[in-house]
Amino acid sequence: MTVETGPNRDDNDDNTVLIANRGEIAVRIVRTLRRLGMRSVAIYSDGDPDSTHVTVADDAVRVGGARLADSYLDADAIIAAAQRSGAGMIHPGYGFLSENASFARACAEAGLVFVGPPPEAIEAMGDKISAKATVAEAGVPLLPGFAETSGQAMSDGDFAAAASDVGFPLLIKPSAGGGGKGMRIVQSAEDLAAATAAARREAKAAFGDATLLVERLLQRPRHIEVQVLADRHGNVVHLGERECSLQRRHQKIVEEAPSPLLTEEQRAEMGAAAVAAARACNYVGAGTVEFIVASPDPYSDQASAQPLEYSFLEMNTRLQVEHPVTEAVVTVDGSPVDLVELQLRVAAGEPLPFSQERIVLHGHAVEARIYAEDPANDFLPTGGPVLLLHEPDLPGVRVDSGISVGETVTTSYDPMLAKLVTKAENRPAALARMDRALSAYTLLGCGTNVDFLRRLLRHPEVRSAHLSTELTEQVRADVLPSTAVHPPLECYVAAAIGRQLSLHRESPSGNRFALPDGWRLGERAETTWRFQGTTDSAPVPVHLRPDDTAPAGRAFDATVADTRLGRVMVDRCAAGTELRLTFEESSVRYQHAESDGEIWLGRDGATWRLREARRLPSLRVNETVADGTVRSPMPGTVLSVAVPPNSHVEAGSALMVVEAMKMEHTITAPVSGVLTQLSAHPGTTVAMDAVLAVITPDPQNPDPERSTSSHEEHTP
Structure with missing residues (x-):
């Protein structure tokens, strides 16, 4: 591969690529570079020096502090890192600076090849209003709607009149940015003013630009995208489409290729429209x-x-993110394609090595995104140490992962941890293979959406391909796993047995009387363990009585609360990470890990976190104070505090804002009363369930409802 020289190339190595990203996409880019015999350079911040993408790259360079603005968003630091490492190319991955025209220009000025489109194309398509104007001239169909002039807000009257001309329902969204930030659905003229004001505020805060775009809202819309490739020699092709309609919070969680909706004729029609859009902005590289x-x-x-x-x-x-499903189904002359390799070759000035006629789609592929989030808690971000990680190694399954055992998932970065991709001859087979892959994936130490994904993909509407961007929310109650909140009784037994066996390992030759397994001079007594599923849940007692007819630690008689489960046989693998419990009529396997008083269990894609409850709870001087305890619903960083200590607050009023994984969440008062304790301050890093404040309730409100977060997504 040869790279065209720039004005200030100096001694940069054309065979070395600095990856201006992290996580799974950085690992995926390294994989292609290694296959091509090219040198990879990772970047890292003070917040992730030992991350997987750092360890798999050939070299790594520090670019700044843990804050995004000081590291992965610091264009000058990244370019300096590329020059220090001798890299001749910068691959931005996705997110961060990948769609930043100024960064692309800065790379060229520094003599570095930016693996992406020209700055002019980024600018033309980066603003939704200018993008629509550009593609409209090429004959690409648009939704009815209107847009404000950049930086010039329409008057309320003009905005209302234009909205009335388009017709309700409407979708209001910022012209700049994406990811669902600032979007508002307006069903009627009465709701327009409030929705417009809210959209402006969020757009200004998130993107620095309050300019709005308004479109007619489609009912049961589907999100379908077309992959395009263009070179510097005027060649543009499309590689088919991807169905991306399964979303939550306007962000994709499942994608597939090809779309089950389109016929071959429709695929060709939409592909031609995508190629026309790419040509309209003189596009170069891979785009969607x-x-x-x-x-x-x-x-x-x-x-x-x-x-x-x-x-x-x-x-x-x-x-x-979803490019692997295209790679899974697209072949050229019978061979698969690598979109990262094609990006590199186009950036190096090479022409596309194939024409549209040689591209063939075969089979069906599905991708599921694994996020560090809690679907049962409004998809709020989670976090924690990766205590155990088991990724599926199955035929027809690809895993793009960016984590390893020993790392800690923090809220400083995007919550996506990995992607599972399955390929089969047809859609039902690909979905069945995905179900097996998700059931074989286990991550302990950090909550994920794996079980939710598995249930979602089993839903009849998904199986029958009756998809829309609204479907996930519509079926959410049906697919939320009830066991996430109320673990099955067998989980409590597994936690108790795992805890008891771990004490045997910790003290193999210590004082026999110190082990809480019921051993005594005479008949063995039962041992009682108590576990909580959440901070506020009542402890559940588990009674284990050793079975004297089996070797020590191999059989127990188990009772959970008042339910006797009978004799349980125990088998533990040599590594100590798997427990197999055999009850009278069933046998279950759990992946098992412990950390800081927490027991993590995983089975068939589902995970449970149980805490060992204290035997003697601390005394409370005033029981009503506990009712006013404000806890963080997720790990994160306190951005702002709205009220000072000793202030009177009303139930539902804003207390503070906590940021986690590029999302802000307003924490509200659960009761009316006096803020007698404030533990959080701006800049404080807090864990999930950490006490942020305590409110002493008003006497007239002795039994408040507990609700400490509005869970409303604000600015990234």
Whole structure:
């Protein structure tokens, strides 16, 4: 591969690529570089010096402090790191600076090849309003709507009149930025003013630009995107489409290729529109043209006869998170494609090595994104140490991962940890393979969405491909695992047995009377353990009586609370990470790990965290004080505190803002009363369930409802 020289190339190595990213995408880029015989250079901050992407790269360079602004968003520091390392190319991955035109220009000025499109293309497609104007001239269909001039807000009257002309329902969104930030759905004219004001505030805070774009809201919309590739020689092709309709908070969680909605003719039509959009902005490199598609009523007799209605949504001028599903189904002359390799070759000035006619789609692929989040708690971010990690090693399954055992998942970075991709001959087989892959994935120490994904992909509407961007929210109650809040009784038994066996390992030759296994001079007594599923849940007692007919630690008679489960046989693997419990009529396996008084258990994609309860709870001087305890619903950093100590607050009023993984959450008062204790201050790092404040309730409100967070997503 040869790289075209720039004005200030100096001695930079054309065979060395600095990856201006982290996590799974950095690891994935390293994989391609290694196959091509190219040298990889990772960057890291003070917050992740031992992360997996650092250890797998050939070299690594520190770029700054733990804050994003001081490291992964510091363009000058990254360019300086590339020059120090001798890199000739910078691959931005996705997120961070990947769609920053100024960064692309700075790379060129420093004599570095930016593995991405020209700055002009990034600018043309980075602003939704200018992007729509650009593609409209190329004949790409658009949704009815209107847009404000950048930096010039319309008057309330003009805005209302324009909205009325388009017709309700409407979708308001910021012209700059993406990821669902600042978006508002407006069902009627009465809701317009409040929604517009809120959208402006969030757009200004998130992107520094309050300019708004308004479009007609489609009912049951589907999100379908087309992968495009373009070189510097005027060649542009598309590599089929991806269905990205399964989302939460306007962000994708499951993607598949090809879309089960499109026919071959429709695929060719949308592909041609995507190519036209890429040509309109003189695009170079790998990019994605996103369309919103009107989904026909799946239960209508005329569904198959309805024409395809699609409109341009936006263009992502970078590699997409979901690019592996395209790689899984696309072949050129029978061989698979590597989009990262093609990015590198195009950036080096090479022409595309194939034409549209040689591209063939075969089979079906599904991708599931594994996030550090709690679906049962409104998808709030989680975090914690990676105590145990088991990733599936199965035929037809690809794992793109950015974590390893021993790392700590923090709220400083994006919550996506890994992606599972399955490939099969058809969609049902690919979904079945994904179900097996998710059931084989276990991460202990940090809560994830794996069990939720498995249940979502089993839902009849998903299986039948009746998809829309609203579907996840519509079926959310059906697919939320009830065992996440109320663990099965067998979990408590496994936790108790695991804890008891761990004490044997800790003290193999110590005082026999010190081990709490019921041993005594005579008949063995039962041992009682107490565990909590959450901080506020009542402790659940587990009674274990050793079975004298089996070797020590191999059999117990188990009772959970008042339910006797009977005789339990125990088998533990040599590594100590797996427990197999055999009850009278069933046998279950648990992955098992312990840390700081917490017991983590995993099985079939589901995980549970149990805390060992204190035997003697601390005395409370005033029981009502506990009712006013304000806890953090997730690990994160306190950004601001709205009220000083000893202030009177009303139930539901804002107390503080906690930031976690680029999302801000307002913590509200659970009761009316006096803020008698304030433990959190701006800049404080807090753990999940950490006490942030205590409110002494008003006498007239002795039994308040507990609710400490609005869970409303604000600025990134």
